[in-house]
Amino acid sequence: MKHILIVDDDADCLFQLKLQMSNLGYSVTALESQFLAEEWLEDSEPDLAIIDLMMETEDSGFILSRGLKNKYPDVPVVILTAVTPETGLSFDLQTSDSQQWINADQYIEKGLHQETLFARIEQLLKL
Amino acid sequence: MVQLKVLVVDDEPGIRSGISRALERFVVGYPFMDEDIAYAVTEVNSGEEAIEMFKVDKPDIVLLDNKLPGMDGIEVLQYINNHQLDIEVMMITSFASLELAVKATNIGAYDFVPKPFTPRELRSSIENITKHLFLKRMTRKMNREGRQIRFQFLSILSHELKTPLNAVEGYLNIIKERQAGENLENYDDMVNNAMQRIKGMRKLIMDFLDLTQIESGKKAREVRPLDMAQIANNSIDSLSPLAIQMEVKVELHCSGDLIVPFDQDDIEIILNNLISNAIKYNKPGGKVICRLEKSPDSFDILIRDTGIGIPEDDQEKLFQEFVRIKNANTRHIAGSGLGLSIVKKILDYYDGQIKLQSEENIGSTFSISLPVQ
Numbered sequence A: 001m002k003h004i005l006i007v008d009d010d011a012d013c014l015f016q017l018k019l020q021m022s023n024l025g026y027s028v029t030a031l032e033s034q035f036l037a038e039e040w041l042e043d044s045e046p047d048l049a050i051i052d053l054m055m056e057t058e059d060s061g062f063i064l065s066r067g068l069k070n071k072y073p074d075v076p077v078v079i080l081t082a083v084t085p086e087t088g089l090s091f092d093l094q095t096s097d098s099q100q101w102i103n104a105d106q107y108i109e110k111g112l113h114q115e116t117l118f119a120r121i122e123q124l125l126k127l
Numbered sequence B: 001m002v003q004l005k006v007l008v009v010d011d012e013p014g015i016r017s018g019i020s021r022a023l024e025r026f027v028v029g030y031p032f033m034d035e036d037i038a039y040a041v042t043e044v045n046s047g048e049e050a051i052e053m054f055k056v057d058k059p060d061i062v063l064l065d066n067k068l069p070g071m072d073g074i075e076v077l078q079y080i081n082n083h084q085l086d087i088e089v090m091m092i093t094s095f096a097s098l099e100l101a102v103k104a105t106n107i108g109a110y111d112f113v114p115k116p117f118t119p120r121e122l123r124s125s126i127e128n129i130t131k132h133l134f135l136k137r138m139t140r141k142m143n144r145e146g147r148q149i150r151f152q153f154l155s156i157l158s159h160e161l162k163t164p165l166n167a168v169e170g171y172l173n174i175i176k177e178r179q180a181g182e183n184l185e186n187y188d189d190m191v192n193n194a195m196q197r198i199k200g201m202r203k204l205i206m207d208f209l210d211l212t213q214i215e216s217g218k219k220a221r222e223v224r225p226l227d228m229a230q231i232a233n234n235s236i237d238s239l240s241p242l243a244i245q246m247e248v249k250v251e252l253h254c255s256g257d258l259i260v261p262f263d264q265d266d267i268e269i270i271l272n273n274l275i276s277n278a279i280k281y282n283k284p285g286g287k288v289i290c291r292l293e294k295s296p297d298s299f300d301i302l303i304r305d306t307g308i309g310i311p312e313d314d315q316e317k318l319f320q321e322f323v324r325i326k327n328a329n330t331r332h333i334a335g336s337g338l339g340l341s342i343v344k345k346i347l348d349y350y351d352g353q354i355k356l357q358s359e360e361n362i363g364s365t366f367s368i369s370l371p372v373q
Ligand SMILES: Nc1ncnc2c1ncn2[C@@H]1O[C@H](COP(=O)(O)OP(=O)(O)O)[C@@H](O)[C@H]1O
Pocket: B273, B277, B278, B279, B281, B282, B305, B307, B308, B309, B310, B318, B323, B324, B325, B326, B330, B334, B335, B336, B337, B338, B339, B340, B341, B364
């Protein structure tokens, strides 16, 4: 069974993703901060990680993703966010350049169709 | 053609000349601008030299390496911040120091380019920063002309509204598709959580309306003598369900004559926000003391709690809009992040002061002092 790590400081989102991923047949570790995730990653390796962008800080998700990729380069990372480009945050993973240095495989806006999220996760797990 | 001055601060000659070459014949044009923009590049190899340049020939854009022989890039950035120079900064960083670059953007750098970069990457970054620079200058001009741009504020607001909306929608989807099975009871908690989020949204919208009203300067105020003891009592009463739920005791200490001229709505907003915070950010079994005092020239409100406290580093920014302290203690407490900024704005209107003393895990004391004529 594939194991998915989900990190989100919004308790409701975390709960929902956990339920949905379990329903899709994955086993899940759900954690609510960058800090807890970093601790967990010290001696565990997921098959895929779904990470919220803004947690303790505005960029927790990026920092976590980077650390994860350093340790496990082959584990796909999906970054989730409710941030829209209008906020002026200049991190946008649409361009392949920024994708490279942010080191996540997918950057998905929250509230997007669930099916899209599920499909992308399956895709990433197959690679 | 407009020319922007670019200053490259890097101790590697190769990088410096690479940038100069990449920008030599580079021209940017935007549909919203009449003229095209070109770049005049100057190079220096240390932070100290950069600061000398700021004094004699201030650049518009600085491309700043962080690792410099003397003072480092972050220090140069801080210099620019402290002197409020109208300069946009782009950090040049190696992949290894991403965290540092992120920190730099947090203290005001516009963006960063990771080394090594291609001329194309550099140009596209310069194009972005130029657009940003012009929009910023345009905004400032509009603000001077009295046209308030609430863009940044509105986009944060939309984020703060979208987050709970997503959570509620998520629950509805789960329920609609019976993702937690056929047993209706499985959905009870989800419905409750969704309702909680909706409540939060409502609070945010109400706070937002309060804030806009105050900011617009059009708030109708009726300043008349009020019995502050009674108003504080009412406020505590109205918050007692929250206090019971949190297992917190609220005490009111009043002495002497507490008739003070004030607008009732304003004082209610102030007390409700501070007392509800003192309850919300408390611990089970905790206490809140609310003390009102009047002296010949001031009316003082003190609200002390035995709650989770506020880390020293965070204390300063609390009164800004949408600031919420995120840590393990506060994660499950709902709020809009607007309450204290509203309090501050009301106090400004009355020339009042608010001070905060707080120690983590021990508690916080907010003290307000309002002048009385
Ligand atoms: N009495 C208090 N004790 C501890 N933290 C507090 C207290 N009052 C305010 N805070 C912190 O200040 C932040 C901003 O407060 P406020 O503007 O009222 O917004 P909120 O709606 O989040 O409570 C809160 O999110 C909380 O982290």
